[in-house]
Amino acid sequence: MSATNVGPELRAETAPAQPKGAVLEATGLTRRYGDLAAVDGLDLSVHPGEIYCLLGPNGAGKTTTINLFLGFVAPTSGSARVGGLDVATHPLETKHHLAYIPEQVMLYRNLTGVENLEYFATLAGKGALPRTDLLRILGEAGLPAVAAERRVGTYSKGMRQRVGIAIAIAKGAEALLLDEPTSGLDPKASNEFSALLDGMRQRGVAVLMATHDLFRAKENGTRVGIMRHGRLVVEMTTAELGHADLERVYLDHMRD
């Protein structure tokens, strides 16, 4: 079910036509835990070069949506598709197209950034990349070589997220799933992360980001969806975001 409680802003304008071939696509996606619907009839699609920001309070279904795309939980009904393939029936194939950055990018603390990247890149099927390539990719993600050679146990959250981005770059992922990536980052690190994200968008990556950060959503998002009780209640495009008060829209839809 898409935008069943769509706000006046969205109703007032017709959403612009999206480029063909959504990388991420949810159709009637539902996940129930007993009587509770964590995600309820979700329809959304994220296209190459898009940053789709999912907003909503805790328990709205944002993280469950990401987990459904990752195949970590199975849908009760509906489908999550990645690169045109159903996650439920092609759990491994769909992961070739995906990169994932959780709220806390947890890496192997005893290993260096380079060693972590090397491992995840090989898991992603990229073979054994030369060390120079690994350092270059980490550099692209904003991690200097000196830091890349240190053990991850010494890294800040921002540095670990850069390794997460580096994994996505190394993998050549077509879609990036982010769960609260800027939570706990200081403004400078948050800004740097936004810049990296924008770089991914410019590479043509389809980004789906669950966040509480309205500012970042407006700053980075090419589309914004607001979830509540597992449903997508508002969906806004870049054009709509340009003149909308996102905070007001958000709060309006949080009222019972």
Add this chain to the structure above:
Amino acid sequence: MLSHVMRHEARSLAADRTLQAVALLFGAILVYALANGVAWLRVQETTLASAAADDLTRREALAAQIRALEDGTATPAGGDPRAPATLGGARGARLAALPPGPLGALAAGQGDLLPFYYQVSLASNDQSFVQNGEIENPLNLMVGRFDLAFVLIFVLPLLILVVSYNLISAEREQGTLALTLAQPVPLATVVGGKVALRALVVLGAAVALTLAGALIVETDRPGALVLWTVSVTLYALFWFALAVAVNALGRGSAWNATVLVGAWLALVVVVPALVNVAAHLIHPLPSRVEMITAQRDASNDAVNRRSELLARYYEDHPEMVQGLALDTANAAARSWAATEEVNRRLSEVASRYEARLAEQHRLIGRWRFLSPALLAQDALLDAAGTGDARFGRFRGQVMEFAEAWKAFFVPHVLAGTHLSSADLEAVPEFRFVEEPPGALARRVAAPLLVLTGLTLVVAGVGLRLLSRYPVLG
């Protein structure tokens, strides 16, 4: 992909100082256990060499005395060595020795509990084959020797559990599992790589020490080495499979550790102990005191009735009378008749003891399938040549040899004839005949097949659970 995961695991484990310390400790324990086993083997070899040297010296002295008597260069003094009761008795007793097993340095097994040599003479009877001639520290007998087999049966599973109890749970608790499984790789492959690397390291150490032990004892039985290695591998794989299955239940590391240590306690300590206790309760052995008392009673009674017994003996064995110079006053013949009576009465007690012991062994043999530790131990001891079967075979051959010894000397005893130096060549010799490798393989196949089956079942359950593993906890 498996090799990539293994390489990553090698890096991660190498960077873990706690695991490094555990690995060092395990290595030291393995080396100490091997050194201990080699020391025990040397004790056996020294004992056997000493017994063989005594045996040879005694026989040569007897032969020299006999030749001197025949040459007329000496006269009988303190008993004629040509007398069959002397030559076949304690002075002429023959050593029957069990050579150390092909991998005796790796597992003392029954070697510290059961005799590995006997002095066979006309005085040998069933009791000789029940009682141990060597005195051993009772504590050693109770807990077993700290040899490589002990370490592999008791300590190896603990090491495997230490490195595997949190195989998946730690990744989930540390948050790396989600990032790992966001890659196009099945959880089973990741777990397979982790287990393969750990198994390679743990088994590598165990097999390296086994090979070292085999080189030290210069074994000439490669089949035994293969059997030992296969047994250790299967036993280790069982514990790895169990660790995977428990991990696959999706609980936390602390829960996994508790369950796995409980399993170790149950399968390695409690079940074998219960099987042993049950065997003793269901088939209690007659007391050795009863046997010793029976021997004394029989001996006293027989001594008091020597003449009567000799007459009865000749009635039973008329072939011994024909053509022989019967001399009822022959002291040796009377003594032999008394000995036979003692042996007959002892045999009744000993056979009850043997029957109960055999029932105990049969019961333990059936119930060993309850514990992988018992199955693996059986296979390891059989490979090392220190198991019940080889000692039983040895004892059987020694008893046959004792009968051959009697068959050679007793007619001379009853006839009152002396032997000559020419007869010495015909005196029976003991040579232990090993079990054919095929028979050994067939006997060991049963425990190893069951161990393989158990491992496959546990691994199958683990893999099935892994396919439903809750990544998010």
